[in-house]
Amino acid sequence: xxxxxxxxxxxxxxxxxxxxxxxxxxxxxxxxxxxxxxxxxxxxxxxxxxxxxxxxxxxxxxxxxxxxxxxxxxxxxxxxxxxxxxxxxxxxxxxxxxxxxxxxxxxxxxxxxxxxxxxxxxxxxxxxxxxxxxxxxxxxxxxxxxxxxxxxxxxxxxxxxxxxxxxxxxxxxxxxxxxxxxxxxxxxxxxxxxxxxxxxxxxxxxxxxxxxxxxxxxxxxxxxxxxxxxxxxxxxxxxxxxxxxxxxxxxxxxxxxxxxxxxxxxxxxxxxxxxxxxxxxxxxxxxxxxxxxxxxxxxxxxxxxxxxxxxxxxxxxxxxxxxxxxxxxxxxxxxxxxxxxxxxxxxxxxxxxxxxxxxxxxxxxxxxxxxxxxxxxxxxxxxxxxxxxxxxxxxxxxxxxxxxxxxxxxxxxxxxxxxxxxxxxxxxxx
Amino acid sequence: xxxxxxxxxxxxxxxxxxxxxxxxxxxxxxxxxxxxxxxxxx
Numbered sequence: 001x002x003x004x005x006x007x008x009x010x011x012x013x014x015x016x017x018x019x020x021x022x023x024x025x026x027x028x029x030x031x032x033x034x035x036x037x038x039x040x041x042x043x044x045x046x047x048x049x050x051x052x053x054x055x056x057x058x059x060x061x062x063x064x065x066x067x068x069x070x071x072x073x074x075x076x077x078x079x080x081x082x083x084x085x086x087x088x089x090x091x092x093x094x095x096x097x098x099x100x101x102x103x104x105x106x107x108x109x110x111x112x113x114x115x116x117x118x119x120x121x122x123x124x125x126x127x128x129x130x131x132x133x134x135x136x137x138x139x140x141x142x143x144x145x146x147x148x149x150x151x152x153x154x155x156x157x158x159x160x161x162x163x164x165x166x167x168x169x170x171x172x173x174x175x176x177x178x179x180x181x182x183x184x185x186x187x188x189x190x191x192x193x194x195x196x197x198x199x200x201x202x203x204x205x206x207x208x209x210x211x212x213x214x215x216x217x218x219x220x221x222x223x224x225x226x227x228x229x230x231x232x233x234x235x236x237x238x239x240x241x242x243x244x245x246x247x248x249x250x251x252x253x254x255x256x257x258x259x260x261x262x263x264x265x266x267x268x269x270x271x272x273x274x275x276x277x278x279x280x281x282x283x284x285x286x287x288x289x290x291x292x293x294x295x296x297x298x299x300x301x302x303x304x305x306x307x308x309x310x311x312x313x314x315x316x317x318x319x320x321x322x323x324x325x326x327x328x329x330x331x332x333x334x335x336x337x338x339x340x341x342x343x344x345x346x347x348x349x350x351x352x353x354x355x356x357x358x359x360x361x362x363x364x365x366x367x368x369x370x371x372x373x374x375x376x377x378x379x380x381x382x383x384x385x386x387x388x389x390x391x392x393x394x395x396x397x398x399x400x401x402x403x404x405x406x407x408x409x410x411x412x413x414x415x416x417x418x419x420x421x422x423x424x425x426x427x428x429x430x
Numbered sequence: 431x432x433x434x435x436x437x438x439x440x441x442x443x444x445x446x447x448x449x450x451x452x453x454x455x456x457x458x459x460x461x462x463x464x465x466x467x468x469x470x471x472x
Binding site: 213 | 436441454456457461465467
């Protein structure tokens with residue numbers, strides 16, 4: 001990262017912390033500390049709910065997913081609006097009127113202490129497991145940027161997250177989430193504009209969308225029902241609804257957000273904003289991944305996006321043959337892509353079909369060499385599997401985004417970094 | 431004595447039932463839009 005990137009990164013994170021600290025003044029009672037004195041407006045809750053769900057994984061992994069597999073992951077979110085409507089109509093008034101601090105406290109009021117304990121234990125186990133992934137994603141970012149081992153950055157993230165979770169108040173967290181989401185929207189917009197600007201001058205935005213479609217990266221909806229296919233409209237509507245019902249209706253990390261609402265109306269509006277905005281936002285993030293794929297049709301991507309692993313296998317005897325095969329496949333794919341754009345410009349449908357067939361043959365060869373390179377990694381390291389999907393967007397950001405913007409994007413995908421300072425002394429008064 | 435946390439009407443569309451219906455219609459429109467988008471660029 002350049003000096004400008006560091007300046008942007010530090011300024012973004014400091015401004016988030018300062019704003020959170022400013023807004024969290026007076027969180028000196030349990031009610032204010034855990035529920036912000038039930039004073040939050042709908043828009044702050046809405047963005048906080050969104051930021052809580054959208055961890056670094058959303059930006060790192062989702063863009064990589066789109067690069068590898070296209071946009072069909074968006075279908076996973078089709079159940080979210082349905083779940084939000086059900087929760088707004090049922091759980092929100094229930095929790096509000098029960099005057100509870102947690103979703104599990106309601107279970108004790110409704111049933112007994114044993115039910116509350118069981119539900120709390122299940123939540124803690126589930127959240128404990130998922131927290132591992134949530135912490136790992138920003139740790140991965142830090143590892144790539146700073147060149148530190150993943151274990152060190154994971155430990156650093158873990159200590160940081162525990163600090164602000166234990167010591168920070170909900171008001172500080174919510175307002176810092178608001179800031180974070182504003183920077184996220186800005187960072188995403190800048191990323192998309194940058195990737196489009198970086199395309200060759202002969203390739204317009206329309207051409208890029210056409211190429212992404214021809215490469216099978218704009219497959220937003222799959223209507224075929226298949227038990228083995230994780231992402232289709234049916235799994236999204238059915239599985240997604242139940243998944244989001246449990247997440248937004250029973251998971252304390254989300255319930256706590258809408259319990260801070262001034263009124264039932266404000267809490268409902270916070271949730272319903274997500275019902276409306278979440279799917280377009282995911283579509284937008286996946287679209288960025290598809291555009292990164294198009295960018296790499298013209299500029300040779302690394303054979304593996306995890307540079308450390310690529311360096312590790314570079315000395316192996318099989319490596320030169322795999323690298324040569326990769327180079328050949330990329331050249332063929334680039335040639336077919338340029339010819340496809342040309343045929344598209346001239347409205348030559350038969351030529352388009354011919355070039356798409358050539359493109360697909362080259363892409364298959366390219367995928368094959370990436371699989372061979374991955375096998376080299378697993379043989380060298382003794383791991384069972386290897387996937388560099390999570391490194392695709394990071395690799396692109398650090399290599400191609402202009403100075404200053406890299407810092408902004410890193411600020412976007414490292415949310416927990418900005419919160420350790422949101423530590424204040426709490427005098428426990430009810 | 432007024433109830434704690436009364437069920438106020440939404441700031442738009444008059445009733446919550448209408449708001450929920452509008453969101454479900456919006457979901458249908460979004461899915462249809464994505465389906466057409468997928469077909470157009472397949």
